Amino acid sequence: MKIIFFAAMTMNGKIAHTSDELVDWTSKEDKQFFREETKKCGVMVMGGATYRTIGRPLPGRLNVVMTRTPDMSKNQEGLLEFTDKRPVELLEELKQRGFETVAVTGGAQIFAQFLEAELCDELAITIEPKIFGRGVNLFADLTRDFSLELIETCTLNPHVVLLRYKITHA
Numbered sequence: 001m002k003i004i005f006f007a008a009m010t011m012n013g014k015i016a017h018t019s020d021e022l023v024d025w026t027s028k029e030d031k032q033f034f035r036e037e038t039k040k041c042g043v044m045v046m047g048g049a050t051y052r053t054i055g056r057p058l059p060g061r062l063n064v065v066m067t068r069t070p071d072m073s074k075n076q077e078g079l080l081e082f083t084d085k086r087p088v089e090l091l092e093e094l095k096q097r098g099f100e101t102v103a104v105t106g107g108a109q110i111f112a113q114f115l116e117a118e119l120c121d122e123l124a125i126t127i128e129p130k131i132f133g134r135g136v137n138l139f140a141d142l143t144r145d146f147s148l149e150l151i152e153t154c155t156l157n158p159h160v161v162l163l164r165y166k167i168t169h170a
């Protein structure tokens, strides 16, 4: 099973101003890219804080929300699931259920935990032409370094770059 991170960040590596901010500052091309790619995966995994900024499941793929207080009564068949499983257990379950590619869609805490646990094969990073004076870093509190291999670059529009990396490990 392949695990791909999807993130849009500013030129100085921020994914939001604050943890409760809805990301509404990305380009329409990035939104389209995100929508298409995550639908292709069929499942996206996000943290509780990210889900709360959106407030609803995104249609056309399974939304798995990692939270320490899962309220399963809010699950919606095939669309929305809350879980407190550890990343490795969650991915094993998704694999058993037949998902071949999993989109990990943030935020910073979730990206950091999956990366630290070596549960990432690829990163698809969109760089929006912005610099935030303060904000949430792509990864929260990483404890070590990682090496990447650049596998693709393209422009989504004349101002927005998409970078795809493979993890080659530290």
Ligand SMILES: NC(=O)c1ccc[n+]([C@@H]2O[C@H](COP(=O)([O-])OP(=O)(O)OC[C@H]3O[C@@H](n4cnc5c(N)ncnc54)[C@H](OP(=O)(O)O)[C@@H]3O)[C@@H](O)[C@H]2O)c1
Pocket (backbone or CB within 6 Å): 006, 007, 008, 009, 014, 015, 016, 017, 018, 019, 020, 021, 022, 023, 046, 047, 048, 049, 050, 051, 053, 066, 067, 068, 069, 083, 084, 085, 086, 087, 105, 106, 107, 108, 109, 110, 111, 113, 136, 140
């Ligand atoms: N630009 C982008 O591409 C992008 C992408 C995604 C998110 N964002 C932004 O990033 C911000 C949120 O990032 P964040 O780092 O603050 O939060 P986050 O990673 O989205 O979510 C953190 C939450 O996830 C849950 N969680 C974390 N680890 C867990 C574990 N091991 N087991 C179970 N639950 C776990 C907890 O939820 P509970 O509190 O419910 O227990 C925790 O509070 C928002 O502003 C969002 O809009 C930006």
